[in-house]
Amino acid sequence: MNLSMKVINEYLIVSLNGELDHHTSEEIRKKVDQKYFNQNLKNIILDLRGLKFMDSSGIGLVMGRYKNCKEKNGDVAIVSTNPYINRMLNMSGLPKIINIYSSMEEAIID
Amino acid sequence: MLEKNYMKLEFISKSSNESFARVVVAAFASQLDPTIEELSDIKTAVSEAVTNAIIHGYEYGEGMVTVEATLEKDKIEIVVEDMGRGIEDVDKAMEPFYTSKPDLERSGMGFTVMETFMDELKVESKVGQGTKIIMIKKFKSLSDRE
Numbered sequence: 001m002n003l004s005m006k007v008i009n010e011y012l013i014v015s016l017n018g019e020l021d022h023h024t025s026e027e028i029r030k031k032v033d034q035k036y037f038n039q040n041l042k043n044i045i046l047d048l049r050g051l052k053f054m055d056s057s058g059i060g061l062v063m064g065r066y067k068n069c070k071e072k073n074g075d076v077a078i079v080s081t082n083p084y085i086n087r088m089l090n091m092s093g094l095p096k097i098i099n100i101y102s103s104m105e106e107a108i109i110d
Numbered sequence: 111m112l113e114k115n116y117m118k119l120e121f122i123s124k125s126s127n128e129s130f131a132r133v134v135v136a137a138f139a140s141q142l143d144p145t146i147e148e149l150s151d152i153k154t155a156v157s158e159a160v161t162n163a164i165i166h167g168y169e170y171g172e173g174m175v176t177v178e179a180t181l182e183k184d185k186i187e188i189v190v191e192d193m194g195r196g197i198e199d200v201d202k203a204m205e206p207f208y209t210s211k212p213d214l215e216r217s218g219m220g221f222t223v224m225e226t227f228m229d230e231l232k233v234e235s236k237v238g239q240g241t242k243i244i245m246i247k248k249f250k251s252l253s254d255r256e
Contacts, residue, residue, distance in 0.1 A: 021125075021128050021157050021161065022125055022157075022164070023125035023126050023129065026125075029215065053129075053132075053150075053154075053157075055161070055223065056158060056216075056222075056223050057161065057217075059217035060214075060215040060216050060217040061215065063215065084147070088154070088223070091219070091222070091223070091226060
């Protein structure tokens with residue numbers, strides 16, 4: 001699993017590459033939260049286009065970040081194009097509360 | 111038509127073994143020439159079952175997790191078993207979004223995912239003795255071709 005993060009304005013952009021499961025999500029959660037709170041950021045964009053696998057641990061990871069952002073009056077957006085990842089996201093009902101985009105540009109503009 | 115085939119895998123309840131287990135079962139299942147979608151379904155279901163054994167069965171303690179798979183005709187049966195604490199109320203555990211560990215950011219979707227991605231799901235559990243998850247998937251790609 002490869003994680004890269006960058007900050008644009010108040011947005012923390014998190015790009016994930018590889019397989020997201022219970023094992024890898026714990027490490028990612030720690031690193032993302034550390035950066036988000038240390039730099040006092042507001043919003044998070046999760047770029048899932050590089051994921052080859054995601055189970056329900058990924059849903060837990062998204063829901064947890066959503067909760068953190070809401071507490072700071074911020075928001076979470078997802079960028080995802082993989083049909084298997086999207087199927088998992090849809091099954092969880094997350095699209096009802098979190099916008100899913102197919103490109104980073106759309107996510108930032110919106 | 112493939113003759114009956116069987117495999118058994120045993121490993122300690124470390125979360126780093128989750129990817130190991132799902133990749134092994136997927137490689138074994140590929141003998142039935144599944145579609146990419148069917149393979150993805152199997153990998154996800156195995157990952158959920160093994161994660162449950164590690165988090166809930168052994169509660170991060172050390173124990174053995176067993177994964178068995180049987181290929182027969184156009185279907186695979188997968189059994190994931192732990193000898194951990196067991197589930198008190200299986201029906202409750204299977205409710206979508208229910209989690210006994212909300213502090214761990216679990217989505218409570220494990221069993222829902224297994225049910226959705228596989229054709230059959232059976233959960234046998236005894237408190238103090240462990241949990242056995244039995245899942246069956248039929249490969250539609252094979253029956254379609256015949």
